[in-house]
Amino acid sequence: MNTPPILKTSAARVGIGGPVGSGKTALVERLIPALLGRGIDIAVITNDLVTAEDAERIRRSGLIDPARVSAVEAGACPHTVIREDPSLNIEAADELERRFPGVELILIESGGDNLASTFSRDLTDLWMFVIDVGGGDDIPRKRGPGVIRSDLLVINKTDIAPYVGADLVRMQREACEVRDGRPVLLTDCRRGEGVEAVVDLLERDVLFRR
Template sequence: MDIKIFASGSAPSPSRVGAARIGIGGPVGSGKTALIERLIPAFAERGVSLAIVTNDLVTAEDAERIRRSGLIDPGRVAAVEAGACPHTVIREDPTLNIAAADDLEVLYPDAELILIESGGDNLASTFSLDLVDWWMFVIDVAGGDDIPRKKGPGVLKCDLLVVNKKDLAPYVGVDLERMIAEATAVRSSKPMVVTNCRTGEGVGTIADRILADVLFR
């Protein structure tokens, strides 16, 4: 199921029950898709049924990657082609993402969580609460240890900040401890997890937090 639209306007607030919707945002290359690939088995181990919506500008690249992974039934992965700035379809007009998630709920009524991955965007990217119940923002150390100091809305407003690619810190001249300390300070100690999605380090912590904060387990 692939959806393509050039988004504009505003979306009504959905009234619904069913699967909780989790947003995953962050810059290009920060590791959003890699995080999803690690979360799929982590949630399976915890007995949670998933569906996934990915966003790209004019392709279904991320959706196809997840479908080919063998980690999840390919039918549970929908692709939205935004055709515009990535934040448009997660914030200004999330209609197409809402529709994609609604369709997945109809097809897979057992789904407890729907992960909605934004296209790669800048530090100002945030999710509309008409679309998601809870969202995380993924940054990576290779993007620079000044990211927390820039205080972008994505870093400040997300329910969970994910600092990914911790293993790269020594190779890109990043003081990881200082980066974590600065992120903690600008977020007023709101939750943060440091990860290495190549090895899976920290992913279980994210899954457990979602279970506690969203599914109340």
């Protein structure tokens, strides 16, 4: 007798981490309409040190119902509430699911941190790490845990490579080398380039739609 598969009934949870200024919030703002445009029911959690600034920015954007955006104030190093003790984020995600029973995907944006930032597997089904070209094309060679271990590495701000003297081709190649085949995607969130590829990956690897 074949045992039927266990169906996941709770929303998938996707972490988005990376250094300050790498473009995490800009990526979230691009992902929201792209996900909604594919009929995916979503909610958002942002993490900041002692403010709700990123949450308020997204609420004011008009991209999503403001009630679907929650803010977590870390009160300490940003990685504390996404790795060491993610209970505040787990509680926030659970509350969003109670208020919006149909939600399929919750984006959890970390506060800006360094290359050592990682997400607890108790919190996320998949986590991506966002770096940007302006931070230097040598970031992959520094081999921080965020770059090495994340399920998806996003190299953002590709448009500024010529202006900061970055070798984008080498940066992408070296990122692929240190990640042992795990995906690397390039984005320019200012123009929205590369965002659909991120959504494709989330549909395939998190929502299992493809």
